[in-house]
Structure formats: structure tokens, C-alpha cells
Amino acid sequence: xxxxxxxxxxxxxxxxxxxxxxxxxxxxxxxxxxxxxxxxxxxxxxxxxxxxxxxxxxxxxxxxxxxxxxxxxxxxxxxxxxxxxxxxxxxxxxxxxxxxxxxxxxxxxxxxxxxxxxxxxxxxxxxxxxxxxxxxxxxxxxxxxxxxxxxxxxxxxxxxxxxxxxxxxxxxxxxxxxxxxxxxxxxxxxxxxxxxxxxxxxxxxxxxxxxxxxxxxxxxxxxxxxxxxxxxxxxxxxxxxxxxxxxxxxxxxxxxxxxxxxxxxxxxxxxxxx
Amino acid sequence: xxxxxxxxxxxxxxxxxxxxxxxxxxxxxxxxxxxxxxxxxxxxxxxxxxxxxxxxxxxxxxxxxxxxxxxxxxxxxxxxxxxxxxxxxxxxxxxxxxxxxxxxxxxxxxxxxxxxxxxxxxxxxxxxxxxxxxxxxxxxxxxxxxxxxxxxxxxxxxxxxxxxxxxxxxxxxxxxxxxxxxxxxxxxxxxxxxxxxxxxxxxxxxxxxxxxxxxxxxxxxxxxxxxxxxxxxxxxxxxxxxxxxxxxxxxxxxxxxxxxxxxxxxxxxxxxxxxxxxxxxxxxxxxxxxxxxxxxxxxxxxxx
Numbered sequence: 072x073x074x075x076x077x078x079x080x081x082x083x084x085x086x087x088x089x090x091x092x093x094x095x096x097x098x099x100x101x102x103x104x105x106x107x108x109x110x111x112x113x114x115x116x117x118x119x120x121x122x123x124x125x126x127x128x129x130x131x132x133x134x135x136x137x138x139x140x141x142x143x144x145x146x147x148x149x150x151x152x153x154x155x156x157x158x159x160x161x162x163x164x165x166x167x168x169x170x171x172x173x174x175x176x177x178x179x180x181x182x183x184x185x186x187x188x189x190x191x192x193x194x195x196x197x198x199x200x201x202x203x204x205x206x207x208x209x210x211x212x213x214x215x216x217x218x219x220x221x222x223x224x225x226x227x228x229x230x231x232x233x234x235x236x237x238x239x240x241x242x243x244x245x246x247x248x249x250x251x252x253x254x255x256x257x258x259x260x261x262x263x264x265x266x267x268x269x270x271x272x273x274x275x276x277x278x279x280x281x282x283x284x285x286x287x288x289x290x291x292x293x294x295x296x297x298x299x300x301x302x303x304x305x306x307x308x309x310x311x312x313x314x315x316x317x318x319x320x321x322x323x324x325x326x327x328x329x330x331x332x333x334x335x336x337x338x339x340x341x342x343x344x345x
Numbered sequence: 346x347x348x349x350x351x352x353x354x355x356x357x358x359x360x361x362x363x364x365x366x367x368x369x370x371x372x373x374x375x376x377x378x379x380x381x382x383x384x385x386x387x388x389x390x391x392x393x394x395x396x397x398x399x400x401x402x403x404x405x406x407x408x409x410x411x412x413x414x415x416x417x418x419x420x421x422x423x424x425x426x427x428x429x430x431x432x433x434x435x436x437x438x439x440x441x442x443x444x445x446x447x448x449x450x451x452x453x454x455x456x457x458x459x460x461x462x463x464x465x466x467x468x469x470x471x472x473x474x475x476x477x478x479x480x481x482x483x484x485x486x487x488x489x490x491x492x493x494x495x496x497x498x499x500x501x502x503x504x505x506x507x508x509x510x511x512x513x514x515x516x517x518x519x520x521x522x523x524x525x526x527x528x529x530x531x532x533x534x535x536x537x538x539x540x541x542x543x544x545x546x547x548x549x550x551x552x553x554x555x556x557x558x559x560x561x562x563x564x565x566x567x568x569x570x571x572x573x574x575x576x577x578x579x580x581x582x583x584x585x586x587x588x589x590x591x592x593x594x595x596x597x598x599x600x601x602x603x604x605x606x607x608x609x610x611x612x613x614x615x616x617x618x619x620x621x622x623x624x625x626x627x628x629x630x631x632x633x634x635x636x637x638x639x640x641x642x643x644x645x646x647x648x649x
Binding site: 073074089094096099123124125126127128131132133134135136137138169170171173175184186187188189190191192193209210211212213214215217218219220221222223226227228229231232233234289291292295296303305306 | 574
């Protein structure tokens with residue numbers, strides 16, 4: 072059914088740390104690898120080895136330059152706020168210019184239009200954990216859901232004729248044939264900087280919820296009204312820079328008399344003091 | 346957005362078909378007979394609408410499963426469109442049968458009720474078609490209050506062009522209605538629509554989309570080649586030529602019916618056929634531009 076289920080207590084999702092993501096694309100590759108071989112696979116490509124490879128990926132990692140200037144280095148996000156604050160030119164923190172790597176995937180929204188626009192019921196949101204899935208046996212490939220998603224979470228496969236999207240590795244997270252530690256999405260397992268976290272964002276006591284509360288995690292495009300579940304942790308404030316020289320000078324100097332040193336060390340002190 | 350020909354044919358042809366059905370049924374509802382030209386118009390309108398609906402199947406990855414699209418009418422405008430279009434066949438088939446087989450002896454009241462139902466069904470189907478696109482929030486140019494009215498008016502105008510090409514005798518009032526009211530209304534509505542979509546930002550900034558305050562520029566795209574999103578939603582060509590194409594659409598809506606009318610006074614029905622061709626051309630260009638000119642919010646992540 073493409074009517075949305077009543078909101079449930081469990082909201083499984085990802086928390087992605089933009090401070091530590093290094094843009095290595097390991098999440099995207101691990102996702103592709105798992106979903107080509109997992110129970111929902113294959114994740115199809117059209118002409119993968121050709122001159123213009125083209126295919127479906129559930130993770131896309133963008134890299135952005137946030138240009139230097141005043142008031143944009145603190146990422147503009149107050150803790151606990153859902154919406155990104157507008158750029159604040161009066162911010163005390165000068166922004167030295169940031170490179171932010173930005174993994175983009177399905178946000179498993181609470182009230183997504185990709186589900187309600189589906190004419191067949193193929194696109195659905197699970198009541199028990201909030202995961203948004205596509206039933207490949209019902210999908211007619213009209214692509215309306217991809218148009219309805221402002222986050223670009225859905226990609227259509229010409230090869231299969233049906234819509235493809237992130238499953239939050241639903242075939243891993245409940246998979247009892249895997250070790251308990253491995254029952255996490257493939258992208259989370261693969262991240263070398265632990266910038267990706269998986270858990271229940273509907274439970275305020277969960278690790279991911281606490282991380283979000285602590286770091287001021289935010290949802291994307293809250294004005295869309297889709298209520299994304301996934302959260303992004305903003306880059307940490309960069310060091311101001313104005314405090315730094317003071318801190319160096321404030322350190323008390325130890326008593327030191329170069330004239331009492333042997334000649335070799337005296338020469339070394341002179342050479343190093345230049 | 347990439348303008349898919351299957352969807353352009355679907356919306357233009359079904360719009361014209363339902364417009365023609367609406368006009369033909371209106372005549373019957375007000376006491377006209379279901380024979381001769383009225384019957385021919387019902388058949389032509391039905392064929393046009395059906396060809397349009399078939400064209401929409403060309404957009405599906407799995408067209409054989411299209412019947413599944415009838416199930417989710419409670420939430421999906423596409424599903425509602427399917428249900429409305431099928432329901433509209435009932436009064437249409439009844440009227441066509443009554444016209445073909447006088448032995449049925451359908452009473453005048455039954456015919457008028459069926460014709461009224463056909464009017465409602467035709468209008469409802471076009472409203473559903475327009476809402477398939479108007480309900481999509483990430484595409485600002487489609488999520489606009491002028492869209493549904495535009496689909497209805499252009500459907501009625503092109504339907505009227507078909508009606509005039511088939512009309513018997515001297516259909517003065519219909520010509521005047523089209524030249525003085527319908528066609529200029531199409532042009533004015535489109536003009537207001539373009540003003541409306543130009544006034545608001547077509548998509549969020551990259552900063553708003555990523556939640557990173559400040560000026561955010563793309564340093565590196567996630568992929569070196571195109572993907573589904575950039576192919577489907579990164580169509581640029583139409584915006585490059587939007588100004589000229591808008592003038593073509595507005596010009597065709599404003600001038601073509603008046604020229605056809607003037608020629609019709611001299612030449613008769615061949616001018617009505619020329620007017621029909623011009624109206625359909627205007628509708629096709631308008632619809633191509635409607636789809637192709639629109640920006641999708643996801644392109645904010647690609648910062649293009």
C-alpha cells in the first residue's frame with residue numbers, strides 16, 4: 072500500500088558525520104558490492120566496462136568547497152536545531168574555507184512523497200522500522216517516485232525496468248546468518264573513518280540519537296516536509312586562530328642561559344634559533 | 346527535466362481527445378442527437394484519448410504491469426488518472442453504441458445523463474493528468490497553481506480545434522468562442538504561468554540542500570560519467586531557448602486561431618484543418634517546454 076503507515080516508534084536510519092568523512096567513496100563501493108550480490112541484487116549496470124559506464128548506485132559522494140569568509144565556518148547550525156541557520160556574517164568564527172565530503176543516499180523519510188505518488192503500491196514504507204523499499208515485482212517503472220524525491224535517492228534501471236533504491240541493507244541488519252556485529256548496512260561497515268553510524272533515531276536513548284543531540288545533527292531540506300530520518304553531523308567549528316598566538320606566548324619560558332652550554336650545543340642553539 | 350516523448354504525446358493527445366469528448370458530450374447533454382457528426386466526434390475523441398493513454402505506456406519500464414497502476418487511487422494522482430480514464434470509457438462506449446445501434450432505443454434522458462457523465466469524466470481525467478505533475482514538490486515549475494488550469498484550457502482549445510475541423514454547417518459561435526475566449530485564455534494563462542515560475546527560485550541553493558551555511562560550490566562530482574539523475578533531471582537545452590519557444594507558444598495561441606478563422610470565412614473547412622494543425626503544434630511545443638524547461642531540486646546537489 073502506498074498510503075503511509077501510522078508513525079511507529081522505530082525509525083532506523085543513518086547518521087553521517089561531515090566532519091570526519093574523507094570522501095573516499097568506500098561506502099558507495101561497499102554498497103554496490105553488497106547489493107550486487109545480496110538478496111535484493113543485482114544492482115544493475117548498463118555497459119559497465121564501456122566508454123561511458125552507466126549504472127545504479129545507492130550512495131553518491133559529493134565533494135564541496137565551502138568558500139572562505141566571515142561567518143560561514145561554524146556551519147551555521149545551532150545544536151538541537153533541525154533547520155540549517157542562515158549564513159551569519161556576524162559570526163565570530165572566521166571560516167578558513169572548508170572541503171566537505173557529502174555522501175548522499177536515501178534518507179528514509181517519515182512522510183515521503185516517493186511512497187504516496189506510487190500508483191501500484193510497489194513503493195512502500197515499513198511500519199515496523201520505517202525503512203522505505205521498492206517491491207521489484209510490483210514496480211511498473213513509471214519513475215514518478217524518482218521525480219518526487221528532492222534528494223535524488225532513487226535511480227531507475229533501464230536494464231531491469233524498475234526503480235532501485237537504498238534498502239538500508241534490510242537483508243543484512245536482520246540477517247541471522249551474519250555475526251551480530253555485521254548486522255549493519257554495508258556502507259557503515261566499510262567506512263574507514265567511522266563517519267557513518269546506523270541505529271534507531273526514534274529512540275532518544277540510542278547511540279545515534281545521542282550523537283545527533285551532542286553534535287547538532289540536522290536533516291536535509293526540512294522545508295520539503297518529507298521529514299528525513301537520516302541526520303548529518305555538521306563540520307566542527309574550525310579553530311578561531313586569534314587565540315592561538317596568545318596561547319603560545321602565554322606559556323612561561325623556562326630559565327635558560329646559552330652561555331653556560333658547551334660550544335657544540337651553543338652552536339646548535341644559535342642554528343635552531345635562526 | 347528530460348522531455349520524454351511518450352509523456353508529451355500522452356498529455357497532448359489525451360488532453361485534446363478529452364477536450365473533444367467534452368464538447369461533443371456537451372452538445373448531447375443539451376439535447377443533441379447521437380448520430381452522424383456527433384458520433385464521429387465521439388469516436389475520434391475516444392481514439393485520440395486512447396492513443397494518448399497508450400503512449401503513456403511507452404514511458405513505463407514494465408508496460409505489461411500497467412494494470413497495477415489502478416490500485417493506489419487513494420494517494421496517487423497517476424493511479425487516479427488511470428481509474429478516471431477507464432471510468433470515462435463507460436459513458437463513452439454507451440453513447441457510441443447508442444449511436445451505432447438505433448435498435449437499442451436509449452431514451453433521451455439516458456443519453457443526456459450518459460453525456461453529462463462523459464463531460465465530468467473527461468474533465469476529471471485531465472485534472473488527474475495535470476496533478477500527476479503538479480503534485481511533485483521537487484519540480485517547482487510543475488508544482489504551480491496554473492498547471493491544472495493550463496492542462497484543462499489547452500485540452501479544451503485543442504479539442505475545440507478538432508471539433509471545428511469536423512463541424513457541419515456554419516459553426517460561428519464555436520469559432521468565436523475559440524478565437525475570442527479559449528485561445529487568448531491559453532496565451533494569458535501561459536504568460537501568467539511563466540511569470541510565476543520565473544518569480545520564485547527554481548530550486549534550492551546548494552547551501553540549503555546540503556545544510557552547509559555559506560557559499561557552497563561543487564569541488565568534485567560523485568561520478569565522472571552521467572547517471573540516471575543527471576540524464577533525467579539535468580536537461581538544459583530548453584532553458585537555453587526558453588524565451589524564443591515561449592514566444593512561439595504564445596504567438597500560436599494568440600494568432601493561429603484568428604488567422605484560421607479569417608481563412609475559414611473564405612475557404613471553409615480546409616482552413617479549420619489548418620487551424621487544427623496549428624493548435625496541435627502549439628500544444629506540442631507548449632508541453633515540450635513545460636517538461637523540458639523545469640528544474641529538479643536534486644540538481645542543487647550537483648550544483649548545476
